[in-house]
Amino acid sequence: GENVEQHPSTLSVQEGDSAVIKCTYSDSASNYFPWYKQELGKGSQLIIDIRSNVGEKKDQRIAVTLNKTAKHFSLHITETQPEDSAVYFCAASPSGGSYIPTFGRGTSLIVHP
Amino acid sequence: ETGVTQTPRHLVMGMTNKKSLKCEQHLGHNAMYWYKQSAKKPLELMFVYNFKEQTENNSVPSRFSPECPNSSHLFLHLHTLQPEDSALYLCASSQDWGLGSAAFFGQGTRLTVV
Numbered sequence: 001g002e003n004v005e006q007h008p009s010t011l012s013v014q015e016g017d018s019a020v021i022k023c024t025y026s027d028s029a030s031n032y033f034p035w036y037k038q039e040l041g042k043g044s045q046l047i048i049d050i051r052s053n054v055g056e057k058k059d060q061r062i063a064v065t066l067n068k069t070a071k072h073f074s075l076h077i078t079e080t081q082p083e084d085s086a087v088y089f090c091a092a093s094p095s096g097g098s099y100i101p102t103f104g105r106g107t108s109l110i111v112h113p
Numbered sequence: 114e115t116g117v118t119q120t121p122r123h124l125v126m127g128m129t130n131k132k133s134l135k136c137e138q139h140l141g142h143n144a145m146y147w148y149k150q151s152a153k154k155p156l157e158l159m160f161v162y163n164f165k166e167q168t169e170n171n172s173v174p175s176r177f178s179p180e181c182p183n184s185s186h187l188f189l190h191l192h193t194l195q196p197e198d199s200a201l202y203l204c205a206s207s208q209d210w211g212l213g214s215a216a217f218f219g220q221g222t223r224l225t226v227v
Contacts, residue, residue, distance in 0.1 A: 004155070036218070044203065044218040089156065101216070103156040 002027040004092050006104025014112050019080050021107045023090035024072040032093040033073050034101065035064060039086045047088075048075070080111045116140045119204050119219035127227055128194060134222045136187040136204030143209055145187040146216065147179060150201040162187060194226045 003026040013019050025033075034049035050057045050064045050073065057064050061080075066073040077084055087108050091101035117138045126132050136145065147159040161169035162181040176198075178190040187204055201223050205216040 034216070044205075046217065091156075101158075105155050 002030060002092055002094060002102040004090060004102045004104045006090050006107060008107060009105065010108045010110070012110045012112065013080055015080060015082060017080055019077045019084070019109055019111075021075045021088055021090070021109070022072060023074070023092075023104050024070075025092040025102075026071065027092065027094055028068075028071065029094045030092040032101075033064070033066060034091050034093070035075050036089040036091065037086045038089065038106070044089065077109075080109075082111050082113050085109055085111045117204060117206055117217050117219035119202075119222050121222055122220060123223050123225075125225045125227060126191070126194065128196070130194075131190070131192040133191065134189040134202055134204075134224075136189075136219055138185055138204075138206040138217070138219075140206060140217065141208075142206035142217075143184055144207045145181060145184075146205040146207075147187065147189050148203040148205060148218075150203060150221070152200075156203070160189075191224075194224075196226050199224055199226045 004023055006023045011019055031052040035047050036044040037047045038044040048057060048059050048062050048064050050066050052068055055066055061078045063076040064073060075088060087106045089106045090104040093101040120135045124132060143164050145162045149157045149159055158171050159173045159177065160167060160179045165181045165184055176193050180188040180190060189202065201221045203221045204219040207216040
């Protein structure tokens, strides 16, 4: 089955800095890669996703890159703000079957004002 | 507002109790999911329902019993749980099952088994 590794487990940055979270996956059949933000007391929110037919996708301060050859994808947050502090999960979903994503273990991002 | 609502938000129950978790979505989605999130572990898929039919049971113990009366509601019935079942239980829904559509999560029920 699919195995998703996520690093780092915790990430502490100063406000305004960039933050990068990296994930690797094992199943070459995976073709959909969502990222979720989980804030304390709230449900997990889909913040950005990417499919295997593109290498990069941006949405304001958030971007995701995908390297299919190396089987890794990354979340980039620029100009971080304290409200970006949360736990971020990456996931990978295989093609040709059910949408059952495999999640990484999560990264706790702390943005210091 | 995520569109997926879970109740209760917090639940403390004894090992001999019977309780139910409720999930509701009015997004018009056809697939609903139960996930378990334990400390320091990845999200674990428990059950998948597609058009009210259970399509996945990820080797979940029988003390967890799901119910999907319609496409908008999903329940997780709990009985004779163990302390190690204490976790955050998340419900999610997606438009379709099998097309890699995005899932939307509820806020979760934080369950403590004493």
